[in-house]
Amino acid sequence: MPDAAGCWGPEPGADAAVKAAWEALATVMDPEIPVLSVVELGIVRSVARDASGRLAVTVTPTYSGCPATGVIVLEVETALARAGLDARVSVVIAPPWTTDWISDSGRAKLAGVGIVPPPKSGKRALTAPDEAVACPLCGSADTMQISRFGSTACKALHRCNACLEPFDVFKCH
Ligand SMILES: [Zn+2]
Structure with missing residues (x-):
């Protein structure tokens, strides 16, 4: 869920690579709604370190059959690689994405279009x-x-x- 300010982002105390990953993800526009980044849409669930210390990014599509999921994963991987980050991107479908996960800035942009x-x-x-x-x-x-x-x-x-x-x-x- 977005934080109290209606935003998604790194946990307090996250390391530099995790913060850099969130910044890179914020540049990835959703293919379905090109005015929203995947972060604003709330489909980036988490950015963390796995057991081996590698960045692990999890993404939840807006619904499990969404045909854009493959495109989104590819664009997320590309943005992270372009930022020089070695990350594993995985798709998780539970719990399912809900419209509650759209950030406040995302809501404002949706209304604008x-x-x-x-x-x-x-x-x-x-x-x-x-x-x-x-x-x-x-x-x-x-x-x-x-x-x-x-x-x-x-x-x-x-x-x-x-x-x-x-x-x-x-x-x-
Ligand atoms: Zn009308």
Whole structure:
């Protein structure tokens, strides 16, 4: 979970390489939502040292079948290597990622590009089938889901009946 300030990052007292790894990870944009780094999206779970002292980075995809997972792992590995860090990247799917893990800065950026920022409590995103989703552009609650699949498989496409604008909503997994 993000810390009290709504951010992800190194634990207090983390060594220089761990801090450098977090900095490198903050430059990796999520392929699904290119305005958010993988850190802001909350899919970087931890950066630690394994038993042999090597950096170990764990990543949790937004849902276990997310087709972007392979791309994300590759980009994370590339960013760490470019920073001169020798790290092992592994994917963990439990506990599952929830929208609560999106950092506060990530939420602000999502709202800025018209993607509905999920509520911060509970594991549900705004996409339960019968749940009204407010339009991120005009705020109208008169919206409908057009497609279960939005610009990527991890988002659903909705449309506002007031301003007629389509918008993406995170799916709940
Ligand atoms: Zn609207």
